[in-house]
Amino acid sequence: MIPTIIGISVVTFLLVHLAPGSPVTASYGASVSAGNVEDEARMYGRRYFLHLPLFLNLHIEDVESRAEDLLAAAADPQRRPFVRRQIAALGGAGIPHVVPRLPDLEPDARQAVLDGLDVVAERIGVAEEMQEKGDREAFWRDYWDYYKMDYRPARARRLVLRFVLEGNELAGREILKLDTFCLPAILDELGKEGLDRRTLPLMDMLPRITGIERAGGTGESREVNEQALRSWQDWWWHHEDEYAQCNALCRVTGSVTKTQYAKWLRRLATFEFGESTRDGRMVSDKLAERLPITLLLSFLAIIVAYLVAIPVGTYSALRPGSVVDRIITFALFVLYSLPSFWVAIMLIQLLCGVGILDLFPLRGLTSPGSGEWSLPARALDLAHHLVLPVFCLSYVSFATLSRYQRSGMMETVRQDYIRTARAKGLTERAVIFGHALRNSVIPIITLLGLQIPYLIGGSVIVERVFGIEGMGLETFEAIRGRDHNWILAVSFLTALLTLFGILLSDILYAIVDPRISYEGRR
């Protein structure tokens, strides 16, 4: 079971990478303002971890490698504005890796990097000192000589602890001075302690340090703050590699965990599928809205299928070889071969007012204006709308199930206990309903789980034809609009549902047939 789920997740994951071209250019393309293409691409890539390798990460990115990349990029005049912005955003975490290497740079590149550092200087409160000094490069050289010892992770952790435990103002100022260098310690502390009176001021610092605004902070309500914390943690989950340094242990575990697949798997485990690239809504919200409609349709279709299949199959099994039996068998076979979308279109043309008869509504599940009707009227309206879709969804199922029911019943009436029942003089009715029927439905009950994948596939077509806004129609729209997150979420979910269906079949088998036990011998 577990290996199969992992296998399913790998296949679904590989499905993403079928799409030729990078989803970055495909999705953000339209919304970019001219100058910041690289920044936007970077942000978008971060959001979906596109910078990470698929399954194995041997070149782990951390703040050091990022700083190196930026310094290398500074050699290209075209990319200098980008470098400037990135150095500014990197902030204090970048100082230990950028400042000591300033003398190695070309003069022009150095200027770009220094421009970026100006913003950092402003933030950590040394801008005035730098102004006095005049020579920016010399200032940073002296700064680094003087404050080198401050930039140690252990010190950042201690400062955060002192700030939280003792409410030490001085420690707070020191944290702001170290800027983004303290982010790992801050987020670590927030994650461990949660939000309370003491840690709240810590969260207040985050917007100042990162330059990102989030609702929440001192004075806001608890819910807002909780949500703000979650959103900060989510941000950190995406951006940790940019600010934290990776030691040897982190490099070993990171080779597996810092991959697109691992990040994706973790999101799946919490059923967080990201947002729909088509309309920006959360996929999980949309699923909660659409899935019940599809489940309602499927549930009704299953009930109809069984309600038809059991009597039809039984009836024809009790008259094997007769004309009626042969007609039923052939009719079921024909029904089984009828393409459901063809049937659906024909039904619409014949029965929905455009053709000969006007018996059923054309589209949707509710009539316009039905919201104000009384409950029974609304239920009737819904039932009226459901007739055709449920028929189209269920007829292939009941054609298949009837055939199984027929052979199941024929198998049953051959058994000795049926002969015994007849021999002791029971009426035929009592024999069939009292003794045979319950045992004859065992095969088709166990097929219940296997109907699920079929119904899911069918729902796309039926919902499309009848304009029902369920999961199937949304999937159809999603494929049209290349909404990858939705397609992935739904593929994964349907596979899980199918797997669940197979499991359900096994369990039902054990329940309806006491001879089969999963505990003893099999």
Added chain:
Amino acid sequence: MKERRTGTARPFGRAPLRRAFSLFMSSWLNRIAILFVLLLVAVALLADFLASDLPIYLRFEGRSYILPNITRPDELRGLDNSALLDLMVEGEDWALFPPVPYHPNQSKVRGEIDSLAPPSLAHVMGTDDRGRDVFARVVYGTRISLSIGFVAVSIYVVIGLLLGAVAGYSGGVVDASISRLIEVMMSFPAFFFILAVQGMLEKTSIFQLMVVIGLTRWTDVARLVRGEILRIKNESYVTAAVSAGVGRIRLLVRHILPNAMGPVLVSISFGVAGSVLIEAALSFLGFGTPPPTASWGELLTQAYAHHECWWLTAFPGASLFVTVLSYNLAGEGLRDAVDPRLLYE
């Protein structure tokens, strides 16, 4: 179809394959099914002779053209049947026109577009929303449907045979991992998964559709072959072959696989029906055969958009239905015919 007559004369001593064949042909339903299967293949192969914008034989301006509908000579570029008919000189030129003188993608006849015309003498099945002849599109749709059916099934039968044979024959870790792979692939609802794959791919082509269906639906064949091989491995004739010193590969290819082919044959027949259905459903949703290629599903999409045009529903839908039904019937008949319990009883 379980109670089908299994034939009266089944002499022993005939090869199983021939016995299965005579068993199969003893039912009239199977004979009809096979007739339709062959008829559809013929329509697909002869599509150019049934509907084309150029004649089958043409004598025009002192030259004779053999099969211009297939060779498409440069001299006739820009001309079609109706234009030729206007240009031809009585008594001197003559032509053998196909029964339906339109190309499936041809929307103009004598420069005019006659769209959504109901069936008439000029267009026996009417025209679609771009004025293309529905009969021509249905005929060419047969070609597309069947070629997708056959190629997709060939791809997945090859994959399924290979993986199933390896799994069943070698056992152990190989078997376990292939079985797991089958289990994973089977967890994806077939149609839904193909839809998702088609949605992820940028451009769709017919060939790609064949490959996608082929790569996703091999699990049934693999499972069947694996099961058969596990069964056959313990038969006494295999033991006899081993003791006679037959090598492993030869044992598998010459002795075991041929006897495992019965269920595969059945699954091919059902598979073609299934693949044709999948292609039509995908094209109906707009993710299958890319336009302007003729496809039954695409015609049904038009029928959905134009509710009042019954001819757009009836003809392509009926062709699809007949195809699926006859392949399913043939599969059902084959299943009974190759069932070892019936064969050796």
